Amino acid sequence: MEGLSGREEAVRRAVMEICEGKLGKAAVKLDGTGSVIAVRPAKNPALPRVMLAAHMDEVGLLVLSATEEGLLRFTGSGGIDPRVLISKRVKVGYGEDGIPGVIGSPPIHLQSGDDGNTAPKIENLSINIGAKDKAEAESKAPIGTPVTFATPYTPFGDGYVCAKALDDRVGVYNLLRLLDAPYDGELTLAFTSQEEVGLRGAMAAGFIVQPDIGIALEGTTANDLGETPDALKVCEPGKGPCVSFMDNSSMADRGLFRLMLEAGKAEGIDHQIKKFIAGGNDAGAIQRAGAGAKVVVLSVPCRNIHSPSSVCCLRDVDNQYLLAQATLARLMKG
């Protein structure tokens, strides 16, 4: 399904249906940015109040206007490197109303001199939906129309999958599975909006919940192939979900970081430590909400993150769920 930042309605509907189904309507509410907040009251109020978060939005493009020739100009929604857009298929609009389009490039035959060396700028790219003129393009795709990568979900290799939006549908998937995770303290499961444009849903949800502990379930960047120096690989798909000690938006609470690693070791769950400091996520917003929370981030390594063809290992997705569950169990021991 499609869900750009600020336009998560389809994902929201699906998430709300499952949450309400499992916990009842009264337990599920929305914040002022469209995040879904499901709360399980505490059986034992002495335990820490925990907030698990995964974001519903994915990166994509937004239509700006149409050219005289009927092409669509666009801008990025969330962090997009224009170089991954060349020669790709996209879906303009959501659901059944969506229409196919392509982002092309001048054919190599007609490129000259330095053309091949200069990276494209997003303002020089356009989407072609086959419209015959500006009027037709504008009526099919007016300003603000969301555009997503048209990548089919494709399992391949030995337990790997190629898809768009693994960041962060893997987290949303596991968060839905954790709706009935064993934990006797108050447990909030927050499906946040607008993480990709500045952790915004998590700021609002964090303010409403103000937990003691926050754990973000994310998809994170893996840069492990193609002779990358070890120090820059960040993490490697297939070796388990990644526990982060620090990223650009938060420093993990040292105690919580160690607790999660111990839980992984004790339960024999594959896991690794994220070995580069890059990016930010909802944990940063939750840590600074209200009077502050201890946080840590648990991520599924994704190659080619923020591109049409993200790759992750399904075993890592499963282990993210298991390690999150094991961490909650360990928190109960006090």
Place this chain on the structure above:
Amino acid sequence: MDILSFLRESTGRFGPVGHEQAIAQWLKERFAPLCDEVFIDAMSNVIAVQKPTAPSAGKPPVVMLCAHMDEIALMVTAILEDGSLRIRQVGGVDPAILPASTVTVHTDTGELFGVIGAKPPHLLSAEDRKHNVKFEDLYVDLGLSPEAAAQRVHVGDLVTMQGEPLELLNGKVASKTLDDRSCIAAMLLAAERLQKLSHTAQVVFCCSVQEEVGGYGARVAAYTAAPDIGFILDVTHAAYPGAKPDTTVPPDAPAATMGPFIQTKLMERLKNVAKENGIKMNVELAGRNTYTDTDDIQIARGGIPCVLVGVPLNYMHTTVELGDVNAVAETGRLAAAFAAAVEEGWDTDLWI
């Protein structure tokens, strides 16, 4: 309310970023006759409230209109041995607008007239002429001896630019600080209209501080006012020859912004209000930050759904910002119509 008179009285009034106390007091007095209560908060935001004039079944929805009252300015960073002053920006000032301009230096002991120097053409090399000026190269000439300058001026003193409103043809006006006092004017117009309209919403008018350095005032004002819906008024870029596509809007009408920070359904409602009231409204898109108070109000407290409407200006952040008086009037009319249209459930019925 006459827009031009208001602009003449307000754009010259002292209110640099972080030093809005004087204009806050003045604006409080302007909103007081139109509202049920007005106060100035800890950061000097002005917060004025009009209670509902029509009943609602439950708690009346709260709509907050917001326009910022701070202006960009300069600040003294050093007094040189020759009696001239070094300056730096407070808010986004392009140094290119400064050579050969006149300024007012605000000292502990009163105001001083100053001229920002410019090397005469006779002494400029071909190289010099190619580059834009930098703050490090600029200085303010006070026409005082070094001793007198050092005595009267301190590091940190504020320096405001000069640029009174100038009427041009066809309802256009050029002045400094149309950003954002033109939208304060629109907000006052809206307050006047709403006194005579039926509205179930409680309408809050916020004249915010420190927008030019990061939306700080709006952020804390939204915390205090805790609105259900935000309607932000700020200026945007009017079309000019050679502008890149998708970066400007036509100059003669209010322009609304869409994008992730703007609530989609609320935007649809805004479009309907404009249509129903015969108000021409153009649309532009911000893929991420809007660089207005919207960015801070949207994430205040538990999140606040927002729309953003702008008065288009040419030459923004200069002392000859150029806007259309009619666009200001229509922005005010649109703000009033929107606030009057807000009904119970508008803020919750937005997400599915």
Place this chain on the structure above:
Amino acid sequence: MKELIKQLTAVYGPSGSEGSVADLIESLVKDHVDSIRRDALGNLICERKGNGKKRLMLAAHMDHIGLIVTHAEKEGFLRVSAVGGISINHSRARRVKFQNGVEGVLYEQALKENEKSALTTLYIDIGAKDAGEALSMVEIGDVAVYAEAAFDVGKSRIASPAIDDRAACALLIELLKNLPADSCDIIAVFTTQEEVGVRGATVSAFSVAPDEGIALDVTVAGDIPELKLNAVKLGEGPAVKIKDARSISNPEVVRRMLAAARAAGVACQREVLPYGGTDAGAMQLSRGGMPVGTLSIPCRYVHSACETIDLGDMDGALKLLKEYVRM
């Protein structure tokens, strides 16, 4: 004051690992405050009741910058990233130390032609022969800090890698120990994670909810050769901050600070910094906002291993504060 600064700067405490600094400060102030607590981010929050006229939060940050280990190379060298504003220029051939006592050499790899210096070209050599040995000595995620001990510079100055901001912590401790009887209510917060984004101050300001917030921090002195930055000089008194990149001090707060300086007979300077920020930037955005200001200690060589301040400026700052809290 000098001995206190030396004591405080000797303790390990980069952003995120301020526990030992908090322990020391707690032991020093506990007899001078009414209550002490620590919050989720490790802030040390100390309350001291006064005349009830206003609740004033004074913030000095305990953390300083460091280098965090991200990877151990096959040959035993450690790759690092920055915790806070690490300058690569200050990071070549430095002695560094970890919390567990392991010491090493921070250096830069040989650069290829046209390759620019970056955090990724730095590494720490702890004398390990391979990755296995390296990771038996330190862990991924451990943070190294510049290892210099504080030393005297001239008759009245002192240098250390941790002057920013342990000097201000010393100031706040001395204030608590010598608080005037007619002071307002003081909440002294020794904050964490200032260097990575004023995070400690953000959450502590929310829970304290004061009427006013003053940050105590160092500021860059512009009085070294060829630096045309600002007019702040060492030895000319504490600096009343007018503006930096994160906050514009409330004009009333500035007026009161200048008046406090006059009343205390203390010379002071006014400061405008074109970049940087302090905990004041966080306090002003808390809840419904509050008037904020910063009192700065002029400092040369900020974010180097030899941050240098003048003890006369520290004494002036203390006298100014003692007046300010009575206003």
